[in-house]
Amino acid sequence: METREWLRYGVRAVLLGLLAIPLGVLNLPLLVLFLVALLLGPVPLVGVPMTQVVMVLVRARADLERRLAARWNVPITRPYAPAPTGAVPGGWKRYRWLLADPATWRDVAWLLPGAISGIVFGVLSLGLCAYGVQGIILLPLWLYLGTGWYGYGIYWPLHSVGEGLLSFPQGALILAAGLFAAPWLQWLNARFARLFLAPTRAAELRLRVTELTVTRADSVDAQAAELRRIERDLHDGAQARLVSLGMAIGLAEEVVERDPAAARKLLAEARESSTTALVELRHLVRGIHPPVLAERGLDGAVRALALHLPVPTTVDSDLAGRAETPVESAAYFAVAEALANMSRHSGARRAWVVMRHAAGMLTVVVGDDGRGGADPDRGTGLRGITRRLAVFDGTMTLSSPRGGPTVVTMEMPCALSSPKTSPSSGTG
Incomplete structure (x- = not known):
């Protein structure tokens, strides 16, 4: 990791650690509100709607913690059961559904320990860096005060300047250690949260x-x-x-x-x-089912597809075998749909397709240098790709900022058979 990226990573961890302190404090009133709502449950027109409102707040807080944990590569899936038919907000059926869901009680059980861990790890992340910054600024502080008081006939002790000189390297070392430790501290906090907020096996x-x-x-x-x-x-x-x-x-x-x-x-x-x-x-x-797909596999079929595109398209493939026919077909038509969208809407001058297989996962990346701004909600093509891949537990990720580039990443778990002697790469 480069020094600049490491610094940015550490600073982000410190800022998120600072955010974890007030978020941890927020857990405490949420816990109190839930207990009060639970006690008022039998009270007509008060307990049922109050519990539902409080649970919306508790789940929003838990979802925020899940999103923060994902920043440190600790994914936490939302564990909530779908609402039953007819469970309208404020109704008795929705109230029973909320209290019967084990995820509700796991969220509530996390509030107090989550507050403690968030505050502790946040203070540690912030405290180490703050102590290092204090050591770094001690020398210029001593010099500034000594110069300021010198005009009034008060001489600053020389040993104070010496202490400032010694504190500078110590402060820099502590600051570097704090920036290095902050991401790990936030990672530990995320791992602790996952013990409560992740779904159970059931x-x-x-x-x-x-x-x-x-x-x-x-x-x-x-x-x-x-x-x-x-x-x-x-x-x-x-x-x-x-x-x-x-x-x-x-x-x-x-x-x-x-x-x-x-x-x-x-x-x-x-x-x-x-x-x-x-x-x-x-x-x-x-x-x-294109004959070229049956004869030459996904690699050859995508290359043949690229030859007929109006935009020059580079195909870089490193597939050491062939996937099962349904998987190959789904991947091929997903690539074809992505390239068709690129040809029709992107205004690109060049495009590329990268296909890799590693750790039981087929990854296909389709990109172009067009105008960007692709949005799955504005058309059926990208949504169709998502549905096609979901049948095989696949996923699609879209990155398309305004001005480009547009990159569509498709992943499907699969195994390859009939290994080739050598991978191929070229231009279609």
């Missing part, structure tokens, strides 16, 4: 079931949409061509004896219609 299984239910529904919807697209393409394309072909042949049979020239013309039109129908069928089959 909650993880419940969340996993919910996630699988959603992804299954998305997969079913995607398959239904794909079938509708195929039916529409067949009806509007190849089927219409074949009907036209049959009509042309029928007319040719009727006029072949009395007007051979017209019959030949009709047969020529029929041949042209059959050729067009074959082309449309090939495109349709290619849209279901």
Whole structure:
């Protein structure tokens, strides 16, 4: 880590440690409010709505702690069970759901120890650096005071200046140690918070079931949409061509004896219609599962796709084998959708695709130097990529600031088979 980055990292840890002190103090009134709301629970029109309001505040505080923990590479998943149907705010059903959720009590159990750990680690992070800064400024302070009082006939003792000279390197050393220790102290605080705020094994299984239910529904919807697209393409394309072909042949049979020239013309039109129908069928089959994907794998298919793009696209692939067919297909169409969005909307002059596989994870990065500003909420393309990857427990991350560049990172867990002798890299 470079010195500048290390300093920035340490300063951020100190500032977040400073923030942890008032946040830790905030835990205490939240705990008191929850206990009061719990005691007032039997009181009509008071306890039920008050408990719900307090729990909204407690969960917001716990969610903030989870976001802060993520900054130190300590991810904490939200463990809350989904609200049941008809659980309106302020209602008895929502009240029972909140109190029956084990995550509620884990949040409440964290408030007091979380306050103590936040304050302690925050004070340590801030205190070490503050003590080092005090040592650094001691020398100029002694010199300033000595110069100021000298004009009044008061001579500053020489040993005080000596103490200032000695305190400077000590203060610099302590400050450096404090900046180095602050991220570790905040990491320990995040690890402690995860003991309470992370989901239990049962909650993880419940969340996993919910996630699988959603992804299954998305997969079913995607398959239904794909079938509708195929039916529409067949009806509007190849089927219409074949009907036209049959009509042309029928007319040719009727006029072949009395007007051979017209019959030949009709047969020529029929041949042209059959050729067009074959082309449309090939495109349709290619849209279901491209032959190049089956023959050359994800690497070759993406390179072939890049060759037909209007924007020069570099493909850098280091895949030592092939994934399962459904995974390859999902990755290919996700890359195709990302590149199609780039071609239509980005105004880019160049693009790139990087594919890697490590630790059981296929990672594909699609980027361009366009205008940026891509937003999944403003179109269906990026949302479609997310749904397609979610079926295989994959994720999509988008970085697209105004002015670019746009980088789409897609990850899917998978294993590779049929290892190649050497990886390839080149330009498509």
